[in-house]
Amino acid sequence: MAELKYISGFGNECASEDPRCPGSLPKGQNNPQICPYNLYAEQLSGSAFTCPRNTNKRSWLYRILPSVSHKPFASIDQGHINHNWDEVGPDPNQLRWKPFEIPKACQKKVDFVSGLHTLCGAGDIRSNNGLAVHIFLCNSSMENRCFYNSDGDFLIVPQKGKLLIYTEFGKMFLQPNEICVIQRGMRFSVDVFEETRGYILEVYGVHFELPDLGPIGANGLANPRDFLIPVAWYEDRQVPGGFTVINKYQGKLFASKQDVSPFNVVAWHGNYTPYKYNLENFMVINAVAFDHADPSIFTVLTAKSLRPGVAIADFVIFPPRWGVADKTFRPPYYHRNCMSEFMGLIKGHYEAKQGGFLPGGGSLHSAMTPHGPDADCFEKASKAKLEPERIADGTMAFMFESSLSLAVTKWGLKTCGCLDEDYYKCWEPLQAHFTPTSRSPTEPK
Structure with a gap:
């Protein structure tokens, strides 16, 4: 060519x-x-x-x-x-689709x-x-x-x-x-x-x-x-x-x-x-001390609504980058949001999902529906040594985020044949770690 x-x-x-x-x-x-x-x-x-x-x-x-x-x-x-x-x-x-055929x-x-x-x-x-x-x-x-x-x-x-x-x-x-x-x-x-x-x-x-x-x-x-x-x-x-x-x-x-x-x-x-x-030309902005910044720092393009700061749709990506924040939980936090979030995966493995979220598939977390890291991701991230690490090498996930409440078509819910009926199970192994008699698990009771 x-x-x-x-x-x-x-x-x-x-x-x-x-x-x-x-x-x-x-x-x-x-x-x-x-x-x-x-x-x-x-x-x-x-x-x-x-x-x-x-x-x-x-x-x-x-x-x-x-x-x-x-x-x-x-x-x-x-x-x-x-x-x-x-x-x-x-x-x-919470909805997740396997790769569309x-x-x-x-x-x-x-x-x-x-x-x-x-x-x-x-x-x-x-x-x-x-x-x-x-x-x-x-x-x-x-x-x-x-x-x-x-x-x-x-x-x-x-x-x-x-x-x-x-x-x-x-x-x-x-x-x-x-x-x-x-x-x-x-x-x-x-x-x-x-x-x-x-x-x-x-x-x-x-x-x-x-x-x-x-x-x-x-x-x-x-x-x-x-x-x-x-x-x-x-x-x-x-x-x-x-x-x-x-x-x-x-x-x-x-x-x-x-x-x-x-x-x-x-x-x-x-x-x-x-x-x-x-x-690949996107210049990543990220937290370098503590906390997990909102995904808006990864916005490539936006389609604005008439309300200042509120988008009809944002196109957001999660590119390869360094994670260096300490004294914090690095993966995306558990979250409920007034926005609707459709995610797709172009290649690689998304950091907050250990399995099931695959290239060519997708997920939809609707307005105020809770979502976040699966149980495996939470356990590993909670115990990880906080040193500089590369995140998402060989990966590109993205999000279509909207202030509108999205309706799913019959094809998406019933006839595409790709809806993952077991998606909710990735959070079922989460257990309470509450220690009412000590502020930290390492403190004496």
Whole structure:
């Protein structure tokens, strides 16, 4: 595969043109009257026109044919995409899933769109408030098919297999331990090279942004320069039989046909683009004296709500790092939280779970449902010698955290076949160690 080129930076005003057509970017949106190379000018807006300048999201695309050149949309098979949060009754229990099974190509070809499965979510698409968590399980590339989401942004977290993503802005190559964000309305297609699995966080009505750093200062966590935006690339291709454009609109799937590839953008400029990020570039902040800091110190991206400091969704990672705090319990503490926490594992072994939480699986701890280290982890951590140690080497766990109370779909609770019915048993061996006559087990009675 030829090396793909990128532009560095998060949320920047950028410009790019395919080197095959030098000078394809006009000076101004549509100046002169006819664009260079006789291209069409088209604006893609990711925010209201009148948003303040620092939150206004839009890009101009200069393309061979405008995206309006298609046949009418018609409803298609909905597959496993589901935004009906009342499909089954609520379940406040701690939930854990074994690795989600990828269909075998020899049995049935499944591409990225047909392999989307909604696991849980909350809110309302029509009012632009909420989120959904999807799992993608696929074994085949999208052939003369593309997808775009009218409902929200997709944050894609691959766990197994590599993705080559074609977008209107250019191509991105994505592999495990990298993420990408395809923002609302952007058309894309996914090639895969083997059985492929991953997680998606979808947010409605807001966009992901870098968290404020506060007392951390100017630098730290995910740095803007490490985010990569694809360089313009186009294909001028007629498609016999038609190219299928699939749209997710109000939670339902629709399809239309057009005669040409939608990836016909020769040049673009703006600040509303897809982007990717390598999780290895995250600058970890951690406790160096005592205590266990809140997981918010590991936030890569946030999608803010209207309440200050409260997110519709945060994307949080738990990367390799040093543990040096003393006089403290180092693993995550036992916890009840007003937030909902969905966790996934890209690779390795998560420190607070000795077994059962596996790459390609997940867990959900709903609002105010208690959770924390299993019994084995607690016993080992309570007796461990507190000296500097490496934590999570070869591991990458992540969390989708939300202020919304998430509902699990029927597929997640009943039909996926991966729900771990014995998850609660990992805490059953916990025993009371209360010593009412001495403050410490080492003190005389």
